[in-house]
Amino acid sequence: MSETATATKQKTVKFIITRQDSPDSNPFIEEFELEWRPNMTVNSSLMEIQRNPVNCKGKTVDPVSWEANCLEEVCGACSMVINGTPRQACTALVDNLSQPIHVEPMTTFPVMRDLAVDRSQMFDALKRVKAWVPIDGTHDLGPGPRMPEVDRQWRYELSKCMTCGVCLQACPNVNANSNFIGPFAVAQVDLFNNHPSGSMNKQERTEALIEDGGLQECGNSQNCVQACPKGIPLTTAIGRMNRESTKHLFRKWLSI
Amino acid sequence: MSTHRSFFNRRLHSLLGVIPVGFFLLEHLWTNYHATQGAAAFEEKVNWLWGIPFLPVLEIFFIFLPLMYHGVYGLYIAFTAQNNVGNFGTFRNVMFMLQRVTGVITLIFVAIHVWQTRVQVALDGMTASELSRQTAEVLSNPVNVTLYLIGIVAAIFHFSNGMWSFLVSWGITVGPRAQRVSTWVWMGVFVILSYIGIRAMLAFTSPEFTSVLAR
Numbered sequence: 001m002s003e004t005a006t007a008t009k010q011k012t013v014k015f016i017i018t019r020q021d022s023p024d025s026n027p028f029i030e031e032f033e034l035e036w037r038p039n040m041t042v043n044s045s046l047m048e049i050q051r052n053p054v055n056c057k058g059k060t061v062d063p064v065s066w067e068a069n070c071l072e073e074v075c076g077a078c079s080m081v082i083n084g085t086p087r088q089a090c091t092a093l094v095d096n097l098s099q100p101i102h103v104e105p106m107t108t109f110p111v112m113r114d115l116a117v118d119r120s121q122m123f124d125a126l127k128r129v130k131a132w133v134p135i136d137g138t139h140d141l142g143p144g145p146r147m148p149e150v151d152r153q154w155r156y157e158l159s160k161c162m163t164c165g166v167c168l169q170a171c172p173n174v175n176a177n178s179n180f181i182g183p184f185a186v187a188q189v190d191l192f193n194n195h196p197s198g199s200m201n202k203q204e205r206t207e208a209l210i211e212d213g214g215l216q217e218c219g220n221s222q223n224c225v226q227a228c229p230k231g232i233p234l235t236t237a238i239g240r241m242n243r244e245s246t247k248h249l250f251r252k253w254l255s256i
Numbered sequence: 257m258s259t260h261r262s263f264f265n266r267r268l269h270s271l272l273g274v275i276p277v278g279f280f281l282l283e284h285l286w287t288n289y290h291a292t293q294g295a296a297a298f299e300e301k302v303n304w305l306w307g308i309p310f311l312p313v314l315e316i317f318f319i320f321l322p323l324m325y326h327g328v329y330g331l332y333i334a335f336t337a338q339n340n341v342g343n344f345g346t347f348r349n350v351m352f353m354l355q356r357v358t359g360v361i362t363l364i365f366v367a368i369h370v371w372q373t374r375v376q377v378a379l380d381g382m383t384a385s386e387l388s389r390q391t392a393e394v395l396s397n398p399v400n401v402t403l404y405l406i407g408i409v410a411a412i413f414h415f416s417n418g419m420w421s422f423l424v425s426w427g428i429t430v431g432p433r434a435q436r437v438s439t440w441v442w443m444g445v446f447v448i449l450s451y452i453g454i455r456a457m458l459a460f461t462s463p464e465f466t467s468v469l470a471r
Contacts, residue, residue, distance in 0.1 A: 178337075212260075223348075239431065
């Protein structure tokens with residue numbers, strides 16, 4: 001009898017969510033208790049709260065706001081801090097998490113509402129470092145150069161970045177006091193500098209990367225590589241760009 | 257060019273930490289280690305150093321100013337970081353935090369140490385043997401011994417771990433394997449230098465050292 005009682009009792013999942021009504025309002029904590037279901041994730045739990053937004057006190061509240069899109073850890077939209085770790089809600093299986101589950105927004109970014117944050121600083125950073133291959137024009141440029149297989153393999157790893165913001169949340173040097181653009185941007189410069197056509201604009205990207213708030217703000221805590229959900233070798237990319245900027249520094253200063 | 261100011265400042269900070277500040281630390285530990293062979297050996301080394309021509313110029317431009325730059329800019333770096341070892345208890349993140357903590361401790365210790373030894377030497381026009389006596393006197397106080405112990409270990413840690421970061425920041429150790437090997441190498445350096453530094457400090461407190469001075 002008692003076993004059944006315990007089993008029934010365990011069939012719920014408790015969430016402690018840090019919420020915020022607007023970008024300027026103060027954050028507050030709200031608790032929700034949901035019925036356990038097989039294979040449930042933090043994302044599916046948030047969907048459940050959306051359907052039935054009743055908190056632990058039995059009061060109907062505004063549904064929790066968050067962003068989600070692909071639900072298979074490739075878009076990066078549903079990044080949030082789950083039990084202290086920044087990660088995607090869609091792949092955070094409830095059965096693998098210790099309870100109660102603490103869910104907070106990634107506070108490195110401006111919080112828009114509840115768990116939804118504004119990651120536009122990341123897209124600004126990508127624009128700043130020119131993380132693309134400029135080939136647009138009015139005439140046919142002909143076929144591009146071939147890419148060596150070793151470069152392709154390395155670039156494939158870096159290309160997995162989904163601009164989710166986890167590396168920025170994990171980095172102790174990305175915060176309100178600093179203007180560090182974040183580890184992901186460094187890896188994207190490495191990605192496009194190693195593209196055979198992209199390498200033609202290598203100088204511009206490296207120059208932009210070492211402007212204020214750039215690569216030099218890295219303090220080697222190496223949290224980014226630990227936190228990255230896609231397993232991108234971010235610290236190796238940082239090391240490679242450190243080497244590149246050392247060369248750039250000497251090349252430039254010894255030739256002007 | 258002005259937009260590259262922070263890159264230039266960070267790289268200069270990194271470079272000055274090794275040359276000349278790191279180099280001076282090694283030289284200083286080496287000179288002081290002679291105290292383990294008695295006051296005479298230590299004083300001989302001190303006199304040799306004091307015999308270097310243009311010593312005040314060297315001290316100002318190759319020790320004091322680089323150290324001040326490294327210290328002040330380092331404080332700015334240390335207080336810009338928002339440590340998060342609570343959520344990320346990985347080895348490197350702990351080292352990141354310790355690098356900043358030991359940097360602040362070292363700066364405070366160096367200020368006290370320079371006051372107690374170098375500034376006093378200049379003010380009182382001390383000889384090498386008077387310097388040994390002064391140092392032995394400072395270290396006869398157990399509070400100072402504890403302070404020096406913490407200060408020496410912090411300075412050596414900051415140097416060893418700083419060398420690890422220097423190699424990363426300049427793009428010398430790039431991949432994870434190179435960085436792992438580098439971690440072991442600088443850990444070894446930390447242990448050896450700590451032994452040298454602590455033995456040198458304890459030499460000034462030993463009865464033989466003080467009895468020679470009394471004579």
